[in-house]
Amino acid sequence: MTCLVTGATGNVGSLVTQRLIDRGDRPAVFVRDAKTARRLFGDGVEIRVGDLADISGALDGIRDLFLLNSGPDLEVRDRAAALAAKAAGGAPSGQALHAGREQRVGTGPWHARGEQAVRESGVPFTFIRASAFMSNALSWAYTMKREGVLRTSTGRGKIAFIHPDDIADVAVKALTTRAHQGKALVITGRRALTYRAMASKTGAAIGKTVRLEGISDEDARPDFEPAYADALVDIWRAIREGRLATVTDGVQRVLGRKPVTFDRWVEENAGAFRRSGTTRGK
Ligand SMILES: NC(=O)c1ccc[n+]([C@@H]2O[C@H](COP(=O)([O-])OP(=O)(O)OC[C@H]3O[C@@H](n4cnc5c(N)ncnc54)[C@H](OP(=O)(O)O)[C@@H]3O)[C@@H](O)[C@H]2O)c1
Structure with a gap:
């Protein structure tokens, strides 16, 4: 019996998978592209290929599920996955990564509906509600x-951006100890900082002075699909209005250590701000 990790080729899921491998497990990963999974994890994982619309065929021998869904309709996939896990019976602990302590902002309502679907399925769960990721700062490069x-x-x-390593550490702790079943873990970075800071x-890490230019919601709106663009503008507005400045002790309570600082993330990712092109970073 092992753990099935969805989103394993992505930012957080890949870190969760690597941590499980480092613990001596051989997790299963649920991916759309087997080649990417093999490139990332070699023989350290068992690869199950499919789409998150239906994970029911991938649950054989699975004890725990790390579930990561995105998008305005993520509740549909959350519900299907939770019901499949419940029907498979072997998964006593469905684990879902869910966004936003402030559930009314940005993508928060999408995740709130997903959480509700998981609750209604009756499968045991732990929700992880992370604040915005430090890795989002790569879009500034x-x-x-x-x-x-x-x-x-x-x-x-x-806002207190959180290091993806902290999210992955919390997820793996929840998956492997089941100490947080039935709870929603609200986790943030160590300190709330302005974008200027x-x-x-x-800039300091790459020897550059960076100028901050204030722009309107309209000018900030990215050229993404409308629901994502609306969600991002909403999040940035909430930051501006001081509604997302909360710092929680979630990481400390789950891991017994403080969250990783933004300075550390910058040290690790300074290269992405020097090189041409973009990197996903940690
Ligand atoms: N960024 C933030 O500040 C923030 C804050 C709080 C919460 N969150 C939440 O965190 C999640 C994003 O996490 P992340 O950054 O780790 O994600 P990510 O790097 O964008 O990766 C998404 C993963 O999901 C997989 N995936 C997407 N659609 C799929 C499908 N239909 N079937 C199978 N696999 C699929 C992708 O696979 P492929 O490689 O095949 O594309 C990839 O592995 C979202 O739920 C988001 O709302 C984000």
Whole structure:
């Protein structure tokens, strides 16, 4: 019996998978592309190929499930996966990564509906509600490198970005101890910082002065599909209005250590702000 990790080729799922391998497990990964999974994890994983619309065929021999779904309709896939896990019977602990302690903001409502679907399925669960990821800051690299500028609609608002390593550590702890079943773990970074402070830390690491340019919600709106673009503008507005500045002790309570600092993330990822092109980073 092993753990099935969804989203294993992505940011958090890949870290969760690697941690399980490092513990001596051989997790199963549920992926769309076997080649990418093999490239990332070699023979350290068992590969099960499919789409998150239906994971029912991938649950044989699975004890625990790390479930990561995205998008405005993620509740549909959360519900299907939770019901499949419940029907498979072998999965006493469905684990879901869920966003946003402030569940009314941005992508929060999508995840709130997903959590509700998982609860209604009756499968045991732990929800992980992470604050915004430090790795989002990689999207700043392009204008910082080319123009020495960060354009943002977040004003003087603060947010405690979380290091993806912290999310993965919390997820693996929850998966392997089941100490948090039935709970929603609300986790954030160590300190709430303004975008100005984070841009200045990032600039300092690459020997550059970065100028912050305030822009309107309208100008900040990215050229993504409308639901994502709306969600991001909503999050940045909430930051500006001081509604996402909360710092929790979630990481400390689960892991017995403080969250990783933004300075550490910058040290690890400074290369992405020097090189041309983009990197996903940690
Ligand atoms: N970024 C933030 O600040 C933030 C904050 C809180 C919560 N969150 C939540 O965290 C999650 C994103 O985590 P992440 O950054 O680790 O994700 P990510 O790097 O974007 O990776 C998404 C993963 O899901 C897989 N996937 C997507 N659609 C799939 C499908 N239909 N079938 C099978 N696999 C599929 C992708 O596989 P492929 O490689 O095949 O594409 C990839 O492995 C979302 O739920 C988001 O709302 C994000």
